[in-house]
Amino acid sequence: INFQKAQFLTSASNLSQCPEDIGYEVAFAGRSNAGKSSALNTLTGSKKLARTSKTPGRTQLINFFSISDQQRLVDLPGYGYAKVPEEMKKQWQYHLEQYLSQRQCLMGIVLMMDIRHPLKEFDLMVMQWANSCEMPLHILLTKADKLKYGAAKQALNKLQSIIGSYHNPISVQLFSALKKTGVDELRVKLSGWLQE
Numbered sequence: 565i566n567f568q569k570a571q572f573l574t575s576a577s578n579l580s581q582c583p584e585d586i587g588y589e590v591a592f593a594g595r596s597n598a599g600k601s602s603a604l605n606t607l608t609g610s611k612k613l614a615r616t617s618k619t620p621g622r623t624q625l626i627n628f629f630s631i632s633d634q635q636r637l638v639d640l641p642g643y644g645y646a647k648v649p650e651e652m653k654k655q656w657q658y659h660l661e662q663y664l665s666q667r668q669c670l671m672g673i674v675l676m677m678d679i680r681h682p683l684k685e686f687d688l689m690v691m692q693w694a695n696s697c698e699m700p701l702h703i704l705l706t707k708a709d710k711l712k713y714g715a716a717k718q719a720l721n722k723l724q725s726i727i728g729s730y731h732n733p734i735s736v737q738l739f740s741a742l743k744k745t746g747v748d749e750l751r752v753k754l755s756g757w758l759q760e
């Protein structure tokens with residue numbers, strides 16, 4: 565797949581505004597600051613793409629990018645800023661849950677976690693949802709360059725032993741947008757999900 569072909573398609577604030585439910589889709593989720601934009605930029609080789617998702621007014625929306633008419637990348641709203649009101653968190657949770665449970669073309673979720681702060685409340689919530697709807701999940705331990713290799717590997721192993729208790733397919737890898745590590749591994753995963 566040529567991920568560089570990714571182009572902004574549309575934004576949605578709820579399920580009914582999403583593009584027609586056909587083809588194959590992969591969604592990117594993460595707490596704010598987990599490195600989601602950087603990962604999307606690295607994957608697609610385009611700074612423009614994730615900036616689109618950070619445009620004021622679009623940060624709370626589900627942003628769709630098309631690679632082809634049958635393949636899309638989906639940037640789910642960032643989550644976890646302490647200042648977000650409780651009511652907004654509930655709204656966001658509701659729409660995410662709707663999207664995850666209803667979307668037929670959704671083939672898998674990429675969940676970004678800062679390698680230094682994995683498994684926060686939001687991460688566990690996404691992992692449990694994915695598990696309950698048997699949705700494949702791929703975890704990126706981002707900013708892996710922030711740790712020495714041994715410590716990064718240890719974090720990876722620890723998470724791998726934890727995900728062993730989930731019954732849906734979960735995989736995990738190290739990723740660094742800064743050092744461009746883990747990009748090929750991510751591309752292989754996504755290509756499989758997007759049926760290429």
Ligand code: GDP
Pocket residue numbers: 594595596597598599600601602603642706707708709710739740741742743
């Ligand atoms: P988002 O809020 O999840 O979209 O996160 P961003 O991609 O905007 O990244 C949040 C912060 O982490 C920014 O200051 C980035 O420069 C930094 N960051 C993202 N990826 C990496 C990485 O691979 N290595 C390092 N060292 N910093 C990163």
